[in-house]
Amino acid sequence: MATVIGLVLTYIYYNPPSQGKAVSFYTDDANAIRVGDEVRMAGIKVGAVTEMALEPNQVLVKAKIKNDAFVGDQSQVDVRMLTVVGGYYINLASMGNMPLGAQPIPVSRVTMPYSLIRTLADTTKITENVDTKPINESLNQISQGLTGTNVQAIKTTIDAGNALMSTVERQRGQVTKILDLSDEYIKALSQYRDKFAQLVRKISIATQTMVIYDKGISQTLQGLGEVLLAIKPLADAYEAHQAEFVEKIRAYLERGRDFVERNGLTIRALKRVQNLFDRILNAQNAGPGLLATDMCVPVPGSAC
Template identity: 30%
Template sequence: MTKRKPAVLGALGIFIILMATLSAFFLDSLPIIGAGSKYTANFSEAAGLRASNEVRIAGVKVGKVTDVALDGDKVKVEFTVSDAWVGDKTSASIQIKTLLGQKFLSLEPKGEERLNPRDAIPIDRTTAPYDVIDAFSDAARTTGDIDTTQLATSMETLSQAFSETPENIRASLDGVTRLSETISSRDDELSKLFAATDKTTQVLADRNQEFTRLIGDASVLLQELNNRQQSISQLLIGTQRVSTQLTGLIRENEAQIGPALQSLGQVIDTLKTNNQNIAEAIKLYSPFVRLYTNIVGNGRWFDQVIVNTFPPGLPDIPGYREPIRTLGVDPVRSPGAGQ
């Protein structure tokens, strides 16, 4: 058996580790592990839908859009769905997620059998909305292209043609003429207004990503506040449970706690009664502490003086002197007395 070189084995191991690391980034794209089932829907237009937009059923996110591409005269949208049932009569629509134009793909599951992933949802069961920003832009461009001078001339000609009509109709035509003249006199202002509207819609379109991130951050903030509210709610529930347990404990031990509290009250009354005595004792204890501190405060020994241990010294009298009294013997009758 031939031995492999350590360098070859090391390179093979590094290659396997790199492949495993790269596959981890695309783990959710695997059909069995994370991505779910893949489906296709045909739309008449994309309407601003993009890859990575959400796929929802009844408002709940169940997947995401993986690709939006032009397929002939229609738009083919590929998306994935996980943990949700999609029937063979399912309809799809592109809905507006935010006011700033972000979209999502909405599914309405129908049918008795599961939809075959190879069968695309046809155009007659899909709906694409008209983009709001495009609508304002088209309105601004259409209104700006109107020749107001020619419109005023047409209205005036029409008024002259109906000049011989009855008075009521002539009054109506005069009003139309005055309206056309007013529009013609305000042509520059209207042009500026529509130009400003066009610029405003363009600025909003350019800031779409910033507004989307702002709304996303606000959503994260609201989610965090919701989490804190749940934590506070759990804390209050725990406090209520502790209060209930303490109430039950007090009620169960009420017979023992009552006498104990009474005894404690008596002790407090006694302490209050002897408060003056205790204060006086502390006051008298103070000189003892000072003296004791002086005794033991000079080192590892006690300074003490013992007084009156020996009697005081007697005066020195020369010669012999009889004792004044002898215990147990009469000094008059004692032997040798008077000799």
């Protein structure tokens, strides 16, 4: 019984209940860690570093944390700066569903603060496998290529580029002259804007007049046909003159059709001329005016 009591007292002495449970992790650089540094979880202090032990390829860091702080088997350690002027603390991020127990957190899940010495050492790894011989040979070949007559070749290339730029500059001047000429043409054309507008008005009047007469002649021909149908019984009484009468009527109808067809062509031509002058006036920002072609004159059989 005395032996058992002695063993229990010895365990309690080295592992007091108030000091909590042990957590450990490995690191390959313990320069920023000191015994007594705080251990925090989610920003809350839960313990402190109690011991550091040097091993062949790593350092074992031990800490004591509160018993009620759960540490999972996938937990990570991040050593962070405590203040701007210095000092560090151990941030313990608990991950995993199973307790960590006495198993130390491996180096792969431990992040140390920025180290200038380590950064400089890592930069040599970028170029340590670079073969400098081909690069040196390439630079030597470039150096040899820029000697002797090759320098003249480079000068010739530069001169050719300058000549090309001179040609572009000269062509740009020619384009400028063309634009200036077009400006003068437009300015001269704008002086006749009033005459163009007057001409457009006259064309629109002539066009609308032709349209009205065109519809009137069509109505006349249709009425004439109806009249012929109405007087057909009377014409049958004059059988001796029927052929001559019908021939004259046919001739009149043919002349009327020719006039209507030619009138339609004339109207379309006048409309094209009016559209042309309208575009000229629009290009000169002339104000729109009311034209005869914008109005409609109703005639029998052709309502507006």
